[in-house]
Amino acid sequence: MNTIVIRNASAMTDFSLVDGWYEIGAITDIFAERDCRGVELAGEKIGLFHVDDEVLALDDICTHGAALLSDGDMEDGEVECPLHAGLVDVRTGRALSAPVTRDTRRHDTKIVDDRLFVRLQA
Ligand code: FES
DSSP: OOOOEEEEETTTEEEEEETTEEEEEEHHTTTTTSSSEEEEEETTEEEEEEEEEEEEEESSBOSSOOOOOSSSEETTEEETTTTTEEEEEETOOOBSSSSSSOOOOOOEEEEEEEEEEOOOOH
């Protein structure tokens, strides 16, 4: 098992990386204020979305333009981009409504003892 610590300069947060999984933190802390949160992992902006008892991770930058999906509003597992109101399904990454037409890349998540882990997809 290899363990390294990644310095996330923009968020001023350290994430441990163990066997390809970033340990983000306690679910209750991450989503204390909102069900949508953004983090930066290995230089990539990742949106985290808390839906029921699941957490989904997607590329945070909207496929339509320069906006962060994690800044949008989410309802029933669909997040509305804050810039032009396109909808994305956070469970699948599918583009649901114009002007978003390209799907968003998903990343793996797991929850262990209330702690969230994310593994980036290539
Ligand atoms: Fe997201 Fe346009 S930037 S819908």
